[in-house]
Every structure is written in C-alpha cells, then in structure tokens.
Amino acid sequence: MKADVQERSGAAGAGHAVADRVIGDVLLSVENVSLAFGGVKAISDVSFDIRKGEIRAIIGPNGAGKTSMLNVINGFYHPNQGAITFKGRKRSIMRPYIAASQGISRTFQNLALFKGMSTLDNIMAGRALKMRRGLLWQALHWGPALSEEIKHREAVEKIIDFLEIQHIRKAPVGKLPYGLQKRVELGRALAMEPDLLLLDEPMAGMNLEEKKDMSRYILTVNDQLGTTVALIEHDMGVVMDISDRVVVLEYGRKIADGTPDEVQRDQRVIDAYLGISH
Amino acid sequence: MNATIAPADASASVLDTVPKLLLHNAQRYGSRPAFREKAFGIWQTWTWAQTKDEIEAFAVGLELLGLKAGETVAIIGDNRPHLYWAFCAAQSLGAIPVPVYQDSVAEEMAYVLTHAEVKYAIVEDQEQADKVLSIAADVGTIRKIVYNDPRGLQKYDPNDLVSIESVQEAGRKALKSDPAVRKAWLDGIAAGKGSDISVVLYTSGTTGRPKGVMLTQENVVVSGRNANLFDHFTPDDTMIAYLPMAWVGDHIFSYGQAFAGALCVSCPESPDTITEDRREIGPTYFFAPPRVFENMLTQIMVRMEDAGRLKKAAFDYFLKVARRAGEPILDGRPVSFGDRLRYRIGDVLVYGPLRNRMGFSNLRVAYTAGEAIGPELFSFFRSLGINLKQLYGQTEASVFITLQPNGEVYPETVGKPGPDVQIKIAENGEVLFKSPGVFLRYYKNDEATAETKTADGWVHTGDAGFIDQRGHLRIIDRAKDVGRLTNGTLFAPKYIENRLKFYPEIKEAVAIGHGRDFVTVLINIDLTSVGNWAERNNVIYASYQELAAHPDVYAMIERRIDELNKSLATEEMVAGSQIHRFLILHKELDADDGELTRTQKVRRSFIADRYAPLITALYDGTPRCQIRTEVTFEDGRKGVIEGDVKIVDMKTYPPVKAAVREAAE
Numbered sequence: 034m035k036a037d038v039q040e041r042s043g044a045a046g047a048g049h050a051v052a053d054r055v056i057g058d059v060l061l062s063v064e065n066v067s068l069a070f071g072g073v074k075a076i077s078d079v080s081f082d083i084r085k086g087e088i089r090a091i092i093g094p095n096g097a098g099k100t101s102m103l104n105v106i107n108g109f110y111h112p113n114q115g116a117i118t119f120k121g122r123k124r125s126i127m128r129p130y131i132a133a134s135q136g137i138s139r140t141f142q143n144l145a146l147f148k149g150m151s152t153l154d155n156i157m158a159g160r161a162l163k164m165r166r167g168l169l170w171q172a173l174h175w176g177p178a179l180s181e182e183i184k185h186r187e188a189v190e191k192i193i194d195f196l197e198i199q200h201i202r203k204a205p206v207g208k209l210p211y212g213l214q215k216r217v218e219l220g221r222a223l224a225m226e227p228d229l230l231l232l233d234e235p236m237a238g239m240n241l242e243e244k245k246d247m248s249r250y251i252l253t254v255n256d257q258l259g260t261t262v263a264l265i266e267h268d269m270g271v272v273m274d275i276s277d278r279v280v281v282l283e284y285g286r287k288i289a290d291g292t293p294d295e296v297q298r299d300q301r302v303i304d305a306y307l308g309i310s311h
Numbered sequence: 312m313n314a315t316i317a318p319a320d321a322s323a324s325v326l327d328t329v330p331k332l333l334l335h336n337a338q339r340y341g342s343r344p345a346f347r348e349k350a351f352g353i354w355q356t357w358t359w360a361q362t363k364d365e366i367e368a369f370a371v372g373l374e375l376l377g378l379k380a381g382e383t384v385a386i387i388g389d390n391r392p393h394l395y396w397a398f399c400a401a402q403s404l405g406a407i408p409v410p411v412y413q414d415s416v417a418e419e420m421a422y423v424l425t426h427a428e429v430k431y432a433i434v435e436d437q438e439q440a441d442k443v444l445s446i447a448a449d450v451g452t453i454r455k456i457v458y459n460d461p462r463g464l465q466k467y468d469p470n471d472l473v474s475i476e477s478v479q480e481a482g483r484k485a486l487k488s489d490p491a492v493r494k495a496w497l498d499g500i501a502a503g504k505g506s507d508i509s510v511v512l513y514t515s516g517t518t519g520r521p522k523g524v525m526l527t528q529e530n531v532v533v534s535g536r537n538a539n540l541f542d543h544f545t546p547d548d549t550m551i552a553y554l555p556m557a558w559v560g561d562h563i564f565s566y567g568q569a570f571a572g573a574l575c576v577s578c579p580e581s582p583d584t585i586t587e588d589r590r591e592i593g594p595t596y597f598f599a600p601p602r603v604f605e606n607m608l609t610q611i612m613v614r615m616e617d618a619g620r621l622k623k624a625a626f627d628y629f630l631k632v633a634r635r636a637g638e639p640i641l642d643g644r645p646v647s648f649g650d651r652l653r654y655r656i657g658d659v660l661v662y663g664p665l666r667n668r669m670g671f672s673n674l675r676v677a678y679t680a681g682e683a684i685g686p687e688l689f690s691f692f693r694s695l696g697i698n699l700k701q702l703y704g705q706t707e708a709s710v711f712i713t714l715q716p717n718g719e720v721y722p723e724t725v726g727k728p729g730p731d732v733q734i735k736i737a738e739n740g741e742v743l744f745k746s747p748g749v750f751l752r753y754y755k756n757d758e759a760t761a762e763t764k765t766a767d768g769w770v771h772t773g774d775a776g777f778i779d780q781r782g783h784l785r786i787i788d789r790a791k792d793v794g795r796l797t798n799g800t801l802f803a804p805k806y807i808e809n810r811l812k813f814y815p816e817i818k819e820a821v822a823i824g825h826g827r828d829f830v831t832v833l834i835n836i837d838l839t840s841v842g843n844w845a846e847r848n849n850v851i852y853a854s855y856q857e858l859a860a861h862p863d864v865y866a867m868i869e870r871r872i873d874e875l876n877k878s879l880a881t882e883e884m885v886a887g888s889q890i891h892r893f894l895i896l897h898k899e900l901d902a903d904d905g906e907l908t909r910t911q912k913v914r915r916s917f918i919a920d921r922y923a924p925l926i927t928a929l930y931d932g933t934p935r936c937q938i939r940t941e942v943t944f945e946d947g948r949k950g951v952i953e954g955d956v957k958i959v960d961m962k963t964y965p966p967v968k969a970a971v972r973e974a975a976e
Contacts, residue, residue, distance in 0.1 A: 190351035195462070200583030202352065242946060253463060 056277065057085035059118075060229060060261050061106065066115030068101055068285075075101040076112070076285045083229065088255050088262045090272045090293075093282035094305055099265045100142060102282065103231050106263070107132040107139055120228075133162060136228035140218045140235060142265075148207030152217050155206055156192055159224025160185040192220045196250060212243040219250065223260075230254065232264040236271055244268065248275055273297065281305065327505030328528040330366075330403040332570040334500060337363035340546050340573045346392035349580035349588055357392060359573060369393075369475065370400035371492055372482030376431070376473070377454060380405030383427045383511065387411045387420070387443070388435025390552040390578045393459045393475050395566060397433040402509060402528070403500050409511045409523070410557035412909050413439060414902075416947060421446040423513050424453070427523060427754065432456045433475070437463040440472060447471075505529035511754050512559050514706050515908040523754030524559070524706045534709035534748040535567030537730040539574075541714060542596075542676045546573040550596040551670075553578075553585045558910065559706040560680070564598055567709070589670030597677040601684040602911055604699070606839075607669055608688060609815045613843045629657035630694075637662075637694030642718050662695045671697050678702050678714075681910060683786065683805065685813030686722035693720065701725050703786060707763065707770050708732075709748030713784045724783035734784065740775040741790040792915065794825025800887030802830065804915070807888055810879075814871045815840040816864075819900050819907075821918055822890075823926060829891040831929040833922065834868055835900055841867075856954055859895045865959060868895060872961055886966035892929050893961060894936075896922075897954030903943045925956060934958055 062082035068075045076098045083089045091099045104110040106117065108127030117127050119135060138159070146155050163185065164171070170178035193199055196216050201209055206217050215235060222230055235251065236244045248271055254260050266272050272279060273293040281289040281302050289299040296302055326332050336345065341360035348355050357365065378384065384401045386408050388394050398408045409427045411420055413435070420442055424432070430452055432443045440458050444467075447453045456472045458464055464472060485492045509528040513521040538544075552565035569576045574596070579588040589597075615626050636650040646654075666672050677692075677699045684701060692699045698717070703725035704710035712734065715726035728734050732746040745768050752760040764770050775793050776786040787793060788803040796802050804822040807830065811820040819835035836859055844867075845852055852858040876889040900906040906918055919926060921940065928936035939953045 187351065190353075194351055197581065199352070199580045200587070203587075245946070249463070257465070 054086060054256060055259075056087045059083070060085040060120065061263075062118045063102070063106065064116045064118070066102075066105055066112045066117070068098075068105060068110055068112045074285050076105070076282075078115075079282065079285070079287045080115075081280045081287065081290055083261060083263050084278075085228075085261055086255070086259055087277040088251070088264070088275055090276035090279045091263065091265050091282065092267075092269075092272055092279055092296075096284070097282040098285040099282055100233055101285075103139065103233055103263070103265065107137050107231060133225070136225070137231065138222040138225040138227035138229075139231035140215070140222050140233060142233040142237065144211075144214050144218055146206045146214060146218055146221070149205055151203050152193070152198060152201045152206055152209075152220070153189065153203060155217055156189045156220045156224050157185065159221035160189065162225060188226075189220075189224060192223050195223075195253070196220050197246075212239050215239065215243075215247065216250070219247075223254065226258075227260060229261045229263065232262065232266075234265050234267065236266060236268050244271060251275060327532055328402065328500070328503040328507065329399055329509065329532060329566070329570050330500040330503060332532065333359075333363055333366060333399055333403075334497070336570065336573045343546055343573065344549075344575045345569075345573070346395065347575065347577040347592070348392050349578070349584075349591075352580075354577070354591070362392075362396065365393075365479065366396045366399045366403065367493070367496060368479040368482035368486065369396055370403045370482065371485050371496060372478035372480070373400055373406075373431070373457075374404055374496075375481050375485060376457075376478060378404055378406050378431060381407070382430045383407045383409050385409050385411050385424055385427070385429040385432040385443075386434075386556065387432060387439045388413050388459065388556070389582055390554075390556055390561070390565065391435055391459055392576075392578055394433065394435065394556060395552075395576065397457075397475075398510070398566060399570075402503075402507075403496065405499065405503070405507070407508050407511060409513070410555075410562065411513070412515070412555050412557045414555075415909065416903075417442045417446050421449055423521060423523075424450045427511055427513075428452050430454050434458050436460040440464060440467070444471065503528065505532065508751065510562060512557065512562060512706050514559075515910050515912075522756055522759055525751040525754050526709055526748075527751055530709040530748050530750065531563065531567040532571055533731075534563055534711055534746075535569075535571035537747070538563070538568050538711055538714075539572035541716075541730055544568065544572045544574060544596060544676075546575075548572070548595045548675070549575040549577060549592065549673075550598075551577045551579060551585070551589050551592050551594045553582070553589075554598070554600075555909070559710055560598060560704075563710040564596075586670065590667070591670075593670060593673040595673050595675045597671070597674055599677070599679055600681040600910070601679050601688065602682075604679060604684065604688060604692060605812065608691060609837060609840050611665065611668075612815055613840060616843065616847070626661055629653075629661040632657050633662060633694035634690070637696060638690060641693055641696060641698060642720065658696065665695055666697065674698065676700065680704060680725075682912065683809045684722070685809055687813050689722045702729075703784060705772060707750045707772075708744060708746055709750070711748060712742075712744050712746065712772070715783075719781075719783070721781070721783060724779060724781075724785045726784065727782055728784075734778070735769070736777060737771075740777065740787075740793070742772045742774050742776045742784065742786070743769045744772065745769050792825075796824055796830070796887060797826065797828050798887070801885070802888055803885070806885060807832065807875075807879075807890070808913070810875055811872070816844070816867055816871065819913065821900075821913055821915065822888075823919070823929070824888065827930060830888050831892045831926075832872075832890050833918070833925065833929075834893055834895045836864060836868070836895060838899070855899055856897045856952065859897060860954070860957065865895065865957060868893070869959055869961070876961060876963055880964035880966050889963040890961050891963060892958055894925060894929065894956050894958045896925075897938065897956055898940060898942060898952050901942070903945065904941075928956075928958055 059082045064080050066079050067077045091102060093099050105112050108129040111126040116123050116125050166178040166181055193202060198216055206214055236247050252275055255262050279293055279296045281296055283305045288301045289296050326335055336359040342358050344356045345359040345362040346357045384406055386394050386397050401408045409429055411423050432453055434440050434456055440456055443456050457475055457478055458472055459475050461474050505528050507528045508525050509531050510526050511523045513523050554561040565576045577592045579585045615623055632653045636646050636654045639646045640654060674697060677697055680702045700715040700720055702714040704712045711729040712732055713726040714729050732744060734744045737743055749770055773790050774786050775788055775790040776784055778784055788805045792804055794802045802824040807822040808820040811817050816837055817834055818837035821833040824830035838855055872890050872893055879889050880886050902909055924938055925936055936956050938956055939951055941949055942952050943949050
C-alpha cells in the first residue's frame with residue numbers, strides 16, 4: 034500500500050503530484066518586449082507565455098531583467114516595444130489598476146507591507162478591490178457594509194488558516210521576522226483571489242525550513258485553487274522542484290525556455306550561471 | 312449557579328465508563344457546552360447533546376470501517392475536539408485508544424505503533440499522516456488512517472486515508488437508515504464495565520523504551536470524579552486543553568475530569584496561539600508544568616524591563632505588597648488593614664491586569680506538577696491572587712497521588728494524599744501508594760509490572776520523599792538520583808537544579824556530584840531573557856553559542872550561582888552541596904537530541920555520557936574545554952556543533968554560623 038505514497042510524502046516540495054493538474058491555454062503572453070531606461074537596456078526583445086494553471090519560473094543572474102519583466106507584466110513599467118496579451122486581450126502597455134482588477138496580484142522582492150498595521154489588516158487590504166460599499170458606508174460600519182466586512186473577514190481568516198499565521202493575526206507586521214512578513218505578503222496577494230500570482234523572490238533570505246513551508250504554500254495554492262503562478266527565484270533547488278517551465282534571462286535577453294530539465298542541460302544557461310573561459 | 316455535581320447522585324455507581332458518562336451528560340446537560348474549538352478566528356461550540364451525536368456517528372462509522380472490540384487505535388495530534396471524540400468513539404466500541412505524542416519523530420512513533428499493534432491511526436493533519444504513512448509498512452498492522460484536517464491530503468490514496476468527516480457521514484447514514492444500529496451502539500455501551508481497559512498511555516520515560524501503561528475505565532472515571540470533588544468542580548467550570556493528549560495529565564484533566572463532571576474543554580487554534588486563546592476563554596481550571604509558569608514569569612519580567620518608569624515603579628511597589636500580603640489573603644490568614652487596603656489597590660492597578668494578560672481572570676484553581684516548582688516562582692503567582700497549587704502524580708496512578716488542599720499550600724510540599732489514596736514510605740525513602748487510579752499493568756511487559764507493582768497493590772513511585780509533621784508529602788528527588796558526595800554529604804541534584812532554574816537567565820541546569828568530591832553544574836541560559844538583556848546592553852551575538860560564551864553572560868551567571876551558594880549555606884541539609892565549578896553549555900538541551908524527554912525533563916545519564924569530556928574537565932581543574940556534539944535539526948538532518956567552553960571556579964561559604972558572623976561585622 035505504501036510504495037507510491039512514500040515518494041509523495043517526502044520533502045514538502047516533493048508532494049507535488051502532477052497527475053490531475055490541468056495546464057490549460059495561454060493565460061498571458063509577452064511578445065517582443067523591450068524596455069530601456071535611457072541608454073540602459075533592461076529587457077530586449079523578450080517573448081514567452083504563461084499557461085493557465087502552471088508554475089512558471091523566471092530565472093537569471095543579477096541584473097538580468099527579471100523584476101523589470103514582472104513590472105512590465107503588472108503595468109508598473111511601460112515597455113518601449115512589444116505587447117502583452119492577458120486573457121486574450123492584447124495591450125501595448127498594461128496599467129496597474131487593469132492588472133489588479135483583471136486578476137493579477139503580486140508580492141515584492143523587498144516587501145511592501147503596511148508595517149504599522151496588523152497581519153489581519155494587511156491581508157484585509159488585499160480585499161479592497163472586492164469591496165462594493167463606498168467610503169461612507171465603510172465609515173458607518175453598519176448594515177450592508179458590516180455584512181460585507183464579515184464576508185471578507187471570512188475569506189481572510191481562511192487565508193490566515195491556510196498560511197498558518199493565526200498566532201500573528203493581531204501583531205503589527207513591522208515587528209515580525211522576515212520569513213513571516215513574506216508569508217503575510219503572500220496572504221495579501223492571495224486575498225485578491227488572483228488568476229495570476231506574481232512572486233518576486235518569495236524565498237529570499239529564508240532558512241531551509243521556511244523555504245520548505247513557502248514551497249508547500251505555493252504548490253497548494255497552485256494545486257487547489259488552480260492559481261497560475263509566475264515566480265522569480267534564486268534558489269535553483271526550489272525552482273527545479275516546483276516549476277513546470279522555466280524561462281532564463283541574461284542581460285535582458287531570453288537565453289532559454291523549457292522544462293526544468295531542459296533548462297538545466299542548456300549550455301548557454303550553464304555558461305550564464307558559471308561563466309565561461311574566454 | 313444552580314448546577315450540581317453529577318457524580319454525587321445515586322446513579323454514580325453505574326456510570327463506570329466514559330461512554331456511559333457521555334450518554335448521561337448528553338441527557339442531563341444536553342444544552343451546556345462540552346467542547347470548544349477556535350476555527351477561522353471564531354470559537355465554535357459543541358454542546359453535550361451535539362457531542363454525543365458526533366461521537367455516535369464517529370463510532371458507528373469506525374465500526375463500518377472495520378474497527379472491532381479489543382483492537383487498538385492510535386490517536387495522534389494536537390488537542391482537537393474530534394480527537395477527544397475519537398477516544399470515546401473507540402471506547403464505545405470496546406476498542407482501546409493509544410494516544411501518541413504528536414511531536415515524536417517517525418521512528419519513535421513506529422516503536423509505539425508496533426508495540427501496541429494499532430489497527431487504525433486517527434491523526435490530526437498531513438504532518439501526522441505523512442509520519443504514519445512512512446512507517447505503516449514497518450508497523451504492518453495499520454488498516455487505515457483517519458484524518459481530521461484535509462488540507463494537503465486530497466491527492467492521497469483514499470485506500471490509505473479517509474477523513475473523520477466521511478467516517479462520520481457513513482455513520483450518520485447507517486444510523487438514519489436502520490434504527491437497530493443506534494440500539495446496537497447503546498447496548499454496546501451498556502455492556503461496558505469499569506474493569507475494561509480504557510486506554511494505553513506510553514510514558515516518555517527517562518530511561519529505556521517507553522512503557523505502555525494500561526488504565527481501566529474505572530481508573531479514569533474514578534480519578535476524574537475524585538479530583539472534581541476535591542476542588543468542587545461543576546459543569547460551570549471550563550479549561551483549556553493544550554498539553555499533549557498522549558500525556559496522562561491531559562487525559563485525566565481534559566477527558567476523565569471533563570466527562571466525569573461535564574466540564575467544558577476548549578481547544579486552542581494552534582499551539583502558537585495558546586496565550587491569546589487562554590485570555591479569550593478565561594479558564595477556571597488550569598494545569599501547567601512549572602516550565603510554563605517559568606516562561607510566563609520571564610515574559611512578564613522582560614516586558615516590565617521595557618516598561619515606562621512610572622509603570623515599573625508601580626509594578627515593583629505593588630509586587631512588594633503582594634509578596635507580603637498576597638498569600639495570607641489567599642489562604643484566609645489575618646492581614647493588617649493597611650496591607651489589605653494596599654493589596655486591594657494593587658489588585659486594581661497591577662494584579663488584575665496581570666492576571667488578565669495571562670488569561671487567569673476567571674481562574675479558580677491552577678495546578679502544577681511534573682517537576683518541583685521553585686518556591687519563589689510558586690509564591691509569585693499565589694501572591695497575585697492566583698490559586699496555584701501543586702500536585703504529585705504519575706501515569707501509573709492516573710495522575711493523582713497527593714494534592715494541596717485549599718488553605719494548606721506549602722511551596723516545599725506536594726500536599727496530602729488525594730481522596731481514597733494511601734501512601735507509605737519505604738526503607739530507602741521511596742514513596743509507595745495505593746489508590747483507585749492504580750494502573751492495571753504495563754502492556755506486554757510483565758517484568759516491569761512486577762518491578763513496579765507489588766502483589767498487594769502498592770506501587771513504587773521511584774521518587775524519594777518523606778511525610779512532614781503536617782501530614783504533607785515532600786519529594787526530594789528521584790530515588791535513584793539521590794546520591795552522596797565522597798565525604799558522605801547528601802546530594803539531591805534536582806533540588807540544586809530547581810533552585811538555579813528559578814533565575815530567569817537560567818533555562819536548564821544539570822547538577823553533578825554523586826560519588827564526587829564536590830558539586831558542579833552545567834548551565835543552559837534562557838535565550839528570551841538573556842537575549843533581551845543583550846539587546847538592552849548592546850551585546851551583539853549571532854547564535855546561542857556565541858551569547859552563551861560571552862564574558863558578561865558568564866559574569867551574570869556567576870553572580871547568580873554565588874547568590875545561590877550563599878543561600879544554600881544557610882540550609883543545613885544542603886550546605887555541603889554548594890556549587891564549586893560551573894560551565895555554560897554551548898548548545899541548548901533539546902528533546903530532538905535525546906537530552907530532554909518529550910515532557911522536557913533532563914535525561915541525566917544520557918547527558919553524562921554525551922558531555923563526558925566537559926564533566927571530566929569540571930573535575931580536573933582545567934579552565935577551558937573543547938567539545939564536539941552532534942545535533943539533530945527539526946527536519947531530522949544531523950549536524951555538528953563545536954565549541955570551546957570556559958569553566959569558572961566559584962567561592963563557597965561555610966555553613967550558617969559564618970553568615971551570622973558576617974552580618975555581625
């Protein structure tokens with residue numbers, strides 16, 4: 034009875050059962066995108082796509098343009114050339130509010146939480162787009178506004194339970210250790226119930242145990258909610274373990290794109306990471 | 312408050328099993344709360360009537376799954392209502408629950424599950440399910456795993472695992488379709504006897520393999536009932552269940568006493584939220600090992616160090632008042648009017664808010680046991696108006712041997728024999744007892760049973776102690792740990808260690824001295840308290856090891872030990888046990904490394920082996936010692952910690968008379 038289970042129940046990352054996950058059509062595609070800051074070319078002519086339901090990793094050495102790429106996707110940067118197609122609609126530039134209202138949410142490399150607010154309030158902030166009642170109603174905190182808040186609080190409590198952060202529910206996030214803040218930020222992104230979740234280095238600065246936990250959360254979100262995930266990560270072990278496809282950038286150019294295995298064997302990727310002797 | 316105590320009525324004699332108590336409670340206290348659990352931030356309540364329905368469906372479902380009378384069922388997880396119900400559901404079918412420590416690693420678990428030949432494992436979540444799955448092939452007898460929290464388990468093979476919910480669903484369906492099912496279940500309960508085996512509890516044991524202590528229904532029910540009578544618990548009382556379910560204490564308090572007296576049991580949201588949850592529930596009955604109280608005190612003191620000057624001054628002043636007047640007021644002894652007034656003001660300004668912080672606002676009775684509690688620590692809580700008492704017990708006694716009655720609380724004793732308990736002291740000082748809670752035998756270990764239990768029912772506790780002139784029992788140490796120095800002086804290591812551990816900076820101490828010329832100690836600093844001190848004093852450190860080796864930390868510990876030596880010098884019995892040398896260990900003692908038991912007791916002999924080079928150095932006069940120690944990380948990997956440990960010589964003081972002379976100078 035146990036043989037097949039053994040393998041699944043190993044490390045947190047290994048629990049990834051691909052069996053009944055459905056990888057669907059293209060959810061978002063980036064076509065020939067170029068981005069320059071003055072004379073500095075951050076991204077040049079990069080194209081790739083993200084399919085519905087997959088975990089897509091963007092990797093590359095420092096300064097390869099990974100974070101810029103995420104910023105282009107959610108509309109924070111506007112590319113000089115190229116187009117972004119999201120949910121079948123082609124745009125030359127994305128706007129942050131469109132990205133957010135269309136179901137793209139993200140976390141940041143250096144955390145962008147409201148430090149003085151509690152975990153609960155931070156995650157509640159992620160529900161802001163879903164609130165129907167206006168400022169006045171909210172201020173009254175009565176009737177429909179109250180029942181709406183209860184509904185959203187319920188959603189938030191489910192996230193708190195999922196991320197196992199009950200014990201810091203009321204704690205101001207600025208005082209929390211880094212690993213927990215990362216978790217709260219993921220919680221806020223999840224609160225938007227996104228179709229596409231962009232994670233900018235979700236495991237940076239974490240210890241092994243925290244990385245395992247984070248991998249487990251990402252896999253479960255992807256697996257159970259069907260959320261598409263695009264992530265930037267430096268820990269190759271994690272990337273190779275959890276992602277379905279990997280795109281590799283170097284100096285703003287795409288040098289490889291494929292499954293973790295393919296990418297790992299690609300000579301250009303090996304050179305980019307290990308350097309070549311000239 | 313019109314509720315009466317259930318066990319006092321005539322039907323008590325037939326309520327000799329927990330499932331019978333369940334039916335009784337559901338009938339009599341149907342609408343009163345039985346279990347609470349915090350889920351998604353809100354407390355969910357089940358009444359006794361609902362609890363009965365849940366357990367009934369669970370039991371019938373388990374029976375449909377294939378569970379039969381006499382078979383064993385492992386129960387593994389944090390305190391959850393569903394897991395408590397699993398006990399009762401199994402017992403109602405005549406099956407025997409075997410709770411397992413939820414933090415034990417897979418190998419430890421494998422031993423217990425194999426030894427107990429468990430057929431089903433009822434687990435809390437994926438973590439426990441994974442552990443059981445990884446050892447199921449070795450154990451060989453497990454038919455199915457039943458889980459409470461489905462998260463992460465959806466993709467597992469349903470041939471291996473089912474959810475409690477689905478088991479209950481199957482049970483409900485069967486109950487609905489055929490009235491005979493309910494009748495059969497009720498008949499099964501009616502046929503249960505007090506002499507049936509109710510549970511097998513594996514003791515963590517300071518030496519050797521864990522032993523499975525078999526308790527009967529009567530052991531659990533009568534012990535629970537007697538304890539309720541002793542402290543006058545009624546169905547209005549409520550407690551919070553947070554200690555391991557595999558530990559006899561939790562089993563008797565949160566299960567035996569709760570069912571016997573229809574008390575309400577609340578389960579915290581997660582192990583990390585206990586403090587918060589306790590504040591919200593405000594239990595009237597609370598149990599904690601001394602360690603928990605130590606942590607509370609440390610936290611209070613640390614917070615007060617950071618408090619504003621006015622608050623700190625008020626705290627210090629009223630604490631002084633409490634030290635003087637608090638305990639006499641609690642015990643109903645005479646106190647001057649002025650002090651009474653000051654205490655009343657202190658209650659409003661300091662003690663009340665402190666109790667509220669700790670979740671003790673509604674507390675009537677709190678117990679501590681498991682280890683001796685430092686007298687100062689004990690008095691601290693009592694002086695705040697918290698009725699903290701000590702009890703003395705063990706798994707083999709279904710907990711209760713002695714308890715401190717209200718108004719007769721002496722910190723140095725563990726109280727008087729509980730209801731129906733007899734005790735006597737053997738020639739070698741060992742305490743023996745006889746009670747309705749005496750265990751049946753050790754599971755599959757007749758040899759150990761014969762060693763522990765005499766033919767006429769007396770049980771060896773393994774503890775040395777004596778009964779003082781007030782009729783209270785005083786425990787000195789483990790009978791086998793009490794030793795002598797080479798000059799014949801009595802040496803009770805635990806006494807020294809407990810005195811040391813009261814200092815907030817010291818988390819753990821191991822005293823050595825039996826068969827030696829003098830006493831030495833190994834110290835573990837408390838990272839919370841010393842870390843906070845370091846922060847305030849700009850001491851920079853990267854790890855426990857670095858902080859532990861800091862010269863200022865050494866100086867601080869040296870001052871504490873000097874204080875203790877002075878104090879020991881004034882106590883005739885232990886003046887010879889003053890500490891001559893000490894060192895601060897380079898790593899924290901940890902249950903994962905086998906240095907502590909799962910209940911966080913020091914495993915002395917293991918430590919003596921592991922740190923043999925350090926101990927040699929303590930006695931050969933060298934000032935430093937190199938040590939390499941293997942450690943196990945939380946995920947099971949192993950690593951090595953290496954360190955250079957400094958050893959400090961202490962000044963000792965001649966006994967008592969010297970102190971007097973010094974004072975006269």
